[in-house]
Amino acid sequence: MPQPTLTIDGEVEHPTTISFSDLAAIAPEFQVPDVSVIDPKRKGGAVTLAGLLALVRPKAGAKYLTLHALRDDFHASIPLDSVSDRAVVIYRLGTEPLPESAGGPLRFFIPDFAACHTSEVDECANVKFVDRIELSTERGYDNRPHDAAEHAELHEREKS
Ligand SMILES: Nc1nc2c(c(=O)[nH]1)N[C@H]1C(S)=C(S)[C@@H](COP(=O)(O)O)O[C@H]1N2
Numbered sequence: 760m761p762q763p764t765l766t767i768d769g770e771v772e773h774p775t776t777i778s779f780s781d782l783a784a785i786a787p788e789f790q791v792p793d794v795s796v797i798d799p800k801r802k803g804g805a806v807t808l809a810g811l812l813a814l815v816r817p818k819a820g821a822k823y824l825t826l827h828a829l830r831d832d833f834h835a836s837i838p839l840d841s842v843s844d845r846a847v848v849i850y851r852l853g854t855e856p857l858p859e860s861a862g863g864p865l866r867f868f869i870p871d872f873a874a875c876h877t878s879e880v881d882e883c884a885n886v887k888f889v890d891r892i893e894l895s896t897e898r899g900y901d902n903r904p905h906d907a908a909e910h911a912e913l914h915e916r917e918k919s
């Protein structure tokens with residue numbers, strides 16, 4: 760199986776596409792060896808968003824972060840400032856890529872997220888199967904559910 764990759768592009772000095780082994784090679788100061796310290800319900804190892812941003816160097820005008828999951832066409836766009844010092848990308852379980860059942864191979868995760876559809880930075884923005892993180896000056900594409908009914912429908916679909 761080819762290695763999962765993550766593209767980070769848009770309003771950055773150094774757009775890049777990195778692989779599982781590139782993520783594992785990011786400096787220890789940016790690694791979270793065990794995400795259960797952030798949320799006891801989560802397993803695996805992560806890199807901090809700060810570590811990824813250090814690689815690509817956001818331009819001064821970068822204000823939004825859009826998380827793209829091509830796999831199920833799910834997208835969320837949130838203010839960069841609100842997550843730049845706390846969000847992580849969970850990428851491994853042991854020495855293997857994060858399993859799909861946990862939202863892998865790559866899963867964006869915001870500690871202390873708000874309840875679904877209560878804020879821009881809510882649980883729904885914990886995008887699973889994320890393959891691209893796009894920085895932009897304006898808010899990007901976002902198809903998170905808007906209300907409880909849409910939300911229930913999405914979770915029905917997830918089960919099938
Ligand atoms: N790719 C993708 N990511 C997604 C979703 C989705 O449908 N597709 N649902 C979101 C919503 S609405 C919620 S509440 C959380 C649920 O995450 P969990 O199943 O790990 O609890 O994942 C978010 N990430």
Ligand SMILES: [Mo]
Binds near residue numbers: 910
């Ligand atoms: Mo959600």
